[in-house]
Amino acid sequence: MGADLGGTKVSAVLVDPDGQVVESCYRPHDGTAAGALASLAALITELISATLGPVAVGVAAAGLVDRTTGELVHSALLDLHATPLAATLSELVGSQVIIENDANATLLGIQTHSTHEETAILFALGTGVGGALSVGGRVLEGSFGYAAELGHIPLEQAGSHPCPCGSSGCLELFASGTAIAGRAKALGLFGSHENAVTAEDVVAAARAGNPSAMHILRAAGEAIGTVLIRLIPAFDPAVVYLSGGFGHHAADFLVPAITERIAEQLPFPRARPAPRILADPVGPLAAAIGAARLAQRRGTVAAHISERDTHEHRP
Numbered sequence: 001m002g003a004d005l006g007g008t009k010v011s012a013v014l015v016d017p018d019g020q021v022v023e024s025c026y027r028p029h030d031g032t033a034a035g036a037l038a039s040l041a042a043l044i045t046e047l048i049s050a051t052l053g054p055v056a057v058g059v060a061a062a063g064l065v066d067r068t069t070g071e072l073v074h075s076a077l078l079d080l081h082a083t084p085l086a087a088t089l090s091e092l093v094g095s096q097v098i099i100e101n102d103a104n105a106t107l108l109g110i111q112t113h114s115t116h117e118e119t120a121i122l123f124a125l126g127t128g129v130g131g132a133l134s135v136g137g138r139v140l141e142g143s144f145g146y147a148a149e150l151g152h153i154p155l156e157q158a159g160s161h162p163c164p165c166g167s168s169g170c171l172e173l174f175a176s177g178t179a180i181a182g183r184a185k186a187l188g189l190f191g192s193h194e195n196a197v198t199a200e201d202v203v204a205a206a207r208a209g210n211p212s213a214m215h216i217l218r219a220a221g222e223a224i225g226t227v228l229i230r231l232i233p234a235f236d237p238a239v240v241y242l243s244g245g246f247g248h249h250a251a252d253f254l255v256p257a258i259t260e261r262i263a264e265q266l267p268f269p270r271a272r273p274a275p276r277i278l279a280d281p282v283g284p285l286a287a288a289i290g291a292a293r294l295a296q297r298r299g300t301v302a303a304h305i306s307e308r309d310t311h312e313h314r315p
C-alpha cells in the first residue's frame, strides 16, 4: 500500500506485486497537522481491512524526511517538525510503515512502468517547489537525505528575497503556485477578488488570453529553464517531468518557456539532444504509487520481496 500525505487531502493505493493499482481512494482533510494525520491513519486502516494478507505500507509526505528513523523532519505545508510519522502510523495501523519525500515518491511512481533507466529530473510545482533526481533508475537521496531539493537552487544573489528554507533567491520564489498567485496579486490582475487568487486562476486567465497572466507563467518557465541549464551539465538527463497541482495545470505554458530557455544555453548542443520536458504522465496518484513501490522494495513484508528486488534492498 502507498499513501500520499498532501496539504489538502490524503490519498492511498493498493498495488499488486507487479505494481498495478488494484484499488485507490482519497479523502480531503481540514489542512491542520492533526486533521491530516487522522485522515491518513483512517484511510490506511480502511484499505488494510479490505485486504486479505499482510501489507507493506509506504507513505509519501511533503517535506524533509529521515528514512532511517521514519521521522518527518520538517514539513512547511503541514507545519510539522520532528514528527515520528512512521512510528505513529505503525502503531495505529499495526503494520510497519516507511516514509519518503513526496517528490521522490512521485518520480518512483512515474518510473514504475519505465522499461529503461533514464536519468530523469522532476520538478514538483505546488504550494512550494519540490524535486527529485533519478540516475540509472535509482532516486538520489544524498548524504543527509536531502538531495534534489531543486526548489532551493538559488537564482539570485545572497541576501535577495528571503526563502522559507532560510536561504534567499531560491527557484521556489519564482515558480511555486504560491509565487504565481503572489505575482498576480502584485499586478492587481484580479482587482477586488485578489485575496482569494490561486495559481489555477492565473492559468485560467492565461488560457483566456490575458497577456499579464501569460507573462507570469512564462517567467516561471524561464526560471525553471535557468535552473535546468545548471543541472544538465551535471546529470545529463533524458527527461524532465513537471508534477504537482500547478505543474499539471500550467504545463502547456511552462513547457515552451522551459524549452526555449534551455535552447539559449544548452551545453554541447550539436553533441547531445535537449531533454524532453513532459507533464507527469501518471497524475495525482503518482506519489502514492511510488510509496507503495518503495514499501515493496524495502521489504517490510518479506513474502512480498521478489528475488529480482533483493539487490535493491536498503537498510
Ligand SMILES: [Zn+2]
Pocket (backbone or CB within 6 Å): 151, 152, 153, 163, 164, 165, 166, 167, 168, 170, 172
Ligand atoms: Zn529556499
